[in-house]
Amino acid sequence: MSTILETAGLTKVFGAVTAASNISVALEEDSIVGLIGGNGAGKTTFLNLVTGYLAPTSGTVRFQGRDITGLAPRRITRLGICRSFQIPQVFDSLTTYENLLVGLGIVALGRKAFVGSALGDQEPEQVAEEMLERFRLREYRDAPASVLPEGVRKLLDIAMALAVKPKVLLLDEPTSGVSADEKFALMDLVLGAIRADRVTVLFVEHDMDIVRRYTQRIVAFYDGKVIADGAPAAVLADAGVRRFVVGDVTPDAAEGTC
Amino acid sequence: MTPSRQTLGGLAAALVATLALAPILPKWALFLVTISLAKGLVVLGLLLLMRTGLVSFGQGLYYAIGAYAAGTAADVLKLRDALPLVLVGTAAAAGVAALLGLLLARYRTIFFAMLSLAFSMILYGLLVRTPALGSTDGFNVAARTVLGLDVAGPVGRFGAYGLTAACAFVAALGLDRFLRSRLGRLAPAVRDNELRVEYMGASVRNVVHLNLVVAAGLAGMGGALTALTVGHIDPEMAYWTTSGEFVFVAILSGTGSVAAPFAGAVLLELLRSFAYEHAPNTWQLVVGGAMLAVILFLPEGLWSLFLRRKGARA
Numbered sequence: 001m002s003t004i005l006e007t008a009g010l011t012k013v014f015g016a017v018t019a020a021s022n023i024s025v026a027l028e029e030d031s032i033v034g035l036i037g038g039n040g041a042g043k044t045t046f047l048n049l050v051t052g053y054l055a056p057t058s059g060t061v062r063f064q065g066r067d068i069t070g071l072a073p074r075r076i077t078r079l080g081i082c083r084s085f086q087i088p089q090v091f092d093s094l095t096t097y098e099n100l101l102v103g104l105g106i107v108a109l110g111r112k113a114f115v116g117s118a119l120g121d122q123e124p125e126q127v128a129e130e131m132l133e134r135f136r137l138r139e140y141r142d143a144p145a146s147v148l149p150e151g152v153r154k155l156l157d158i159a160m161a162l163a164v165k166p167k168v169l170l171l172d173e174p175t176s177g178v179s180a181d182e183k184f185a186l187m188d189l190v191l192g193a194i195r196a197d198r199v200t201v202l203f204v205e206h207d208m209d210i211v212r213r214y215t216q217r218i219v220a221f222y223d224g225k226v227i228a229d230g231a232p233a234a235v236l237a238d239a240g241v242r243r244f245v246v247g248d249v250t251p252d253a254a255e256g257t258c
Numbered sequence: 259m260t261p262s263r264q265t266l267g268g269l270a271a272a273l274v275a276t277l278a279l280a281p282i283l284p285k286w287a288l289f290l291v292t293i294s295l296a297k298g299l300v301v302l303g304l305l306l307l308m309r310t311g312l313v314s315f316g317q318g319l320y321y322a323i324g325a326y327a328a329g330t331a332a333d334v335l336k337l338r339d340a341l342p343l344v345l346v347g348t349a350a351a352a353g354v355a356a357l358l359g360l361l362l363a364r365y366r367t368i369f370f371a372m373l374s375l376a377f378s379m380i381l382y383g384l385l386v387r388t389p390a391l392g393s394t395d396g397f398n399v400a401a402r403t404v405l406g407l408d409v410a411g412p413v414g415r416f417g418a419y420g421l422t423a424a425c426a427f428v429a430a431l432g433l434d435r436f437l438r439s440r441l442g443r444l445a446p447a448v449r450d451n452e453l454r455v456e457y458m459g460a461s462v463r464n465v466v467h468l469n470l471v472v473a474a475g476l477a478g479m480g481g482a483l484t485a486l487t488v489g490h491i492d493p494e495m496a497y498w499t500t501s502g503e504f505v506f507v508a509i510l511s512g513t514g515s516v517a518a519p520f521a522g523a524v525l526l527e528l529l530r531s532f533a534y535e536h537a538p539n540t541w542q543l544v545v546g547g548a549m550l551a552v553i554l555f556l557p558e559g560l561w562s563l564f565l566r567r568k569g570a571r572a
Contacts, residue, residue: 051457077459089457091450102447103458105440124440164458 010059037221082166088157103163171203299480301519303473311449316374322496324481351478396492512559
């Protein structure tokens with residue numbers, strides 16, 4: 001398998017705080033990778049750096065061999081990296097269907113001339129209907145996003161990220177805000193829908209059972225640094241990970257967990 | 259019927275009704291409707307901006323540019339027909355917006371509103387101090403023909419009225435199509451969540467810029483039609499109270515439909531005419547009271563009455 005996304009020495013400093021320190025991670029094409037770490041470990045900062053929301057202090061991001069460091073989020077999105085958000089970022093006044101249609105429309109616009117396709121659309125509507133089916137959002141089709149339950153907003157947020165047809169999808173805590181008994185069903189649904197498109201997935205997660213079950217590889221962050229990277233069983237057994245991320249309660253480890 | 263078919267049917271019926279009324283309406287009513295529809299075009303542009311989440315207190319800028327460009331083209335280029343004059347006015351306003359948009363598209367909320375107001379007041383200041391354009395007095399504008407028909411003729415005397423109605427029809431229909439297109443759907447998306455729009459691969463600034471240009475083109479068209487209808491233009495068209503009136507109509511009518519701005523504009527002109535006749539010293543009070551009532555009881559504008567009735571029937 002070849003590398004699709006690679007960071008080298010990625011560092012981000014905010015004043016006296018180093019949010020990311022020399023992070024070098026390579027994602028294999030078509031893999032599912034979990035990203036774990038305590039609060040403030042730099043997980044979301046890493047996503048923000050990769051997608052261009054933040055410019056790194058130093059280091060590079062390469063996508064399919066091309067240097068994309070410092071490009072704007074929309075350029076990086078167009079190249080094929082998209083993300084979902086920990087707090088769903090949807091269009092509140094639009095319906096579920098229209099939310100999907102906006103993203104699909106942008107993709108269709110990008111393919112053709114800018115103004116020429118302003119009129120006459122056909123294809124995105126069909127894809128939107130198909131996505132409603134795939135993400136089991138059909139019953140919410142015509143409800144404005146502002147009134148959707150949190151779990152459904154979460155699902156819509158992820159579906160919108162997938163609507164722009166990324167090659168790499170970064171999910172920021174897909175199961176946060178979702179009740180414990182619904183987490184596995186949500187992940188089955190999301191990864192099932194995503195895998196059909198053969199998308200490389202990196203997801204940030206706090207629930208170790210989820211990570212263990214759905215990933216082929218885990219990267220663990222602590223204090224802005226990579227402290228472990230490898231097969232799930234090995235990473236979860238790692239002493240540092242157990243101490244700083246999983247939070248095995250031994251007296252001297254307690255302070256490191258938060 | 260699909261929503262866009264429904265809009266087409268409604269607008270076409272309104273156009274036919276408007277044109278059929280022409281021979282029966284008294285002269286003052288013809289004038290009132292023509293001016294209202296011309297101003298409605300400006301408000302139609304504001305509707306697009308409001309759907310993008312922006313309120314402009316400076317549409318008078320484009321309204322005046324449309325009028326002055328049409329007037330100047332009539333004088334300098336010796337254009338005698340109304341249609342090319344309207345097209346010149348539309349293009350001039352859109353062109354200015356394409357330039358100013360480079361700056362305006364970076365701003366939102368009150369900063370956008372005030373910056374657009376500032377640009378309109380700069381134009382007002384320039385016009386007042388330009389003797390070649392008549393300074394504070396302005397100058398007269400007249401088209402000899404409308405689509406080749408002499409304005410003094412039996413059909414041609416309804417020319418400005420018919421042309422304005424036709425422009426309103428085409429603009430409303432075009433904007434409706436635009437709002438349902440891939441590009442037009444980005445307007446409410448930008449209003450709701452700019453971050454997400456960028457993360458879906460579209461440029462928020464380009465969307466705002468394009469919508470500014472469209473809105474300005476509509477305002478320019480309205481300005482040119484007003485100039486041809488009134489036969490005279492002056493710097494007041496760029497004054498901030500003119501811009502304020504457009505915002506007033508937009509709030510009065512609501513942004514629920516592309517037909518709302520025209521209905522709202524006709525209503526305001528009627529209200530003002532009657533208030534002026536029956537309460538010449540306190541007519542502003544009547545108009546202000548009407549506005550207050552709309553904001554208190556119909557925050558989505560008068561058009562929401564229509565939508566509510568339709569919803570109840572469905």
